[in-house]
């Protein structure tokens with residue numbers, strides 16, 4: 699099935715995301731305006747609208763910085779944090795091949811593993827490794843975290 703990209707402003711359909719993005723000019727709209735208007739996203743800690751820098755970050759980042767992420771983690775129920783980490787890692791693994799440069803993935807994996815450490819939910823890692831067929835990189839890094847080499 700061919701994926702279609704529909705403009706939320708006028709419902710025109712496009713075969714590629716690039717074509718949709720070019721089309722936004724017809725509405726005199728930037729990508730930032732388009733995505734923040736039709737796909738509003740909010741900072742999980744502050745509940746403020748997240749700024750748009752690029753599409754990938756916009757849909758994958760939930761905080762403005764690592765400090766906010768840690769603060770949210772410290773003030774949130776274990777199960778919710780666990781669920782968040784699992785979903786984030788799933789997305790990372792899914793997006794990685796096409797879109798992520800290795801450094802980007804490394805950074806995000808480190809951030810998520812930090813949350814696992816704060817919450818002391820090492821059982822999450824076992825589950826992740828088993829259920830997601832994670833690549834060796836993540837397994838290796840998680841071992842480093844739990845042996846205390848990262849933080």
Ligand SMILES: [Zn+2]
Pocket residue numbers: 705706707708709710721725
């Ligand atoms: Zn349009």
